[in-house]
Amino acid sequence: MNDVRWLNPDELQAWKKFVAVVELLPGVLDSQLQRDAELSHFEYFVLAMLSEAPEQTLRMTGLASATNATLPRLSHVVSRLEKRGFIERTACFEDRRATNAQLTVAGFEKVVETAPGHVTTVRENVIDPLTPEDIADLDRIMGRILGTIDPEHRFNPSALGETQPTA
Amino acid sequence: MNDVRWLNPDELQAWKKFVAVVELLPGVLDSQLQRDAELSHFEYFVLAMLSEAPEQTLRMTGLASATNATLPRLSHVVSRLEKRGFIERTACFEDRRATNAQLTVAGFEKVVETAPGHVTTVRENVIDPLTPEDIADLDRIMGRILGTIDPEHRFNPSALGETQPTA
DNA sequence: AGCCCTTGGTTGTAGCGTCAAGTATTTGGT
C-alpha cells in the first residue's frame, strides 16, 4: 500500500513556492487589466491571440487551443466580447459546423492600447526579477511540464521570435 | 509615449509557456482531487496546512497566509468544510475578534487518505519530468517571482525540510 | 473614560468557469 514516493525536502520547497506563484500570479495580472482596461487576463489573451492571427480571424477550436481554454469557456467569453463590440462571429465556409471569431477594428485598437500596460506588469512581476539564465531555465522547465500536462499538445510552441504585443 | 520595453524573443517564449502552465496546472490538480476525494485543490491545501499546524489549529488569518488566500475566500471554504465535518471553528481566547480553525479527526483522516493520490499526481505532472537541477532552478526562480508579487511576504518560506504529506 | 482608527472575520452579490446536455454538420463504415 505505502509505495508512495513522498517529496524530498528540495522538491517540497520548490513545489510550495511554485504553488504559491500559481495561486497568486493570476490575481496580479487580472487586477491590473481589470483596473486599466476592464478586461480579465483571459479576455485580453483572447483578443491578443486574434490580433496576431491572419485576418485577425481564428476558428473557435483554434482559438481555444491558442488560449489553453475549454470550448465552453471560450464560447462564453467570446459572447461577452462580442456584446462589447471587440469580436464578431462569422460562419465558416469550409466547415459549416465551425464558427470563426474575428477581431473588430475596435477590438484591435483595444489590444493596442492595452498591451503596453500589460507588458509592463509582466515585466515588473515576472521577467525583470529574473536573469537571462533564469529565463532560459524557466523556458526549459515549463516546456518539460507542458509536455506532461498538455499531452494533446494543445499548446502551440510554433509561434516564436515575435516582438509583437502578445504579452 | 512609446517607452514600453517589449519582451524579446527569449522572454516571450518563456512567458508563453509559463502562462500555459499557470492556466493548465490548476485544472490537473483539481480534477484528480475532485474525482478521488471530492475536494478542490484549495480545499485540500487548507486541510493539509491545518494538519501540519500545532494542535491542528490555526487562526483564520494565519491559515489565509499559509494558503495564499484572501480572508473572504477562506471563510467561505471553511464554512463548507465545517458542514462536511472536516473542520471546527472555535473561539480564540487571547483575541476575541479571532476565530480558530481546527481540523477534526475525520478531517485528519481525510488528509491522510487523500495525500498519497495527490502526491502521486504532483510527481507525475511536475516533479518527475524535472531533473534535480531543474528543481533547484525552479525553486530559485519561483522565489524571485514571489519576492515581487508577494511583497507583504504572506508566503511563509520558513517551513522547510519536511517529508510530511504536505503535498 | 471616550473617541477613532485598525484589525479579524462574516455575509451577500455579482461574475466567471465547469460540467452536462443538446444541436448541427461531417466523416466513416457497409
Add this chain to the structure above:
DNA sequence: ACCAAATACTTGACGCTACAACCAAGGGCT
C-alpha cells in the same frame, strides 16, 4: 445511399471567488 459515431459549438445550471459592505473587538490618543 444510409446510419452511427465523431466533431464543432452553444446553452443552462451550479459552484466558487472577488469585491464591497458590514459587525465586533482591540489599541492609541487625549
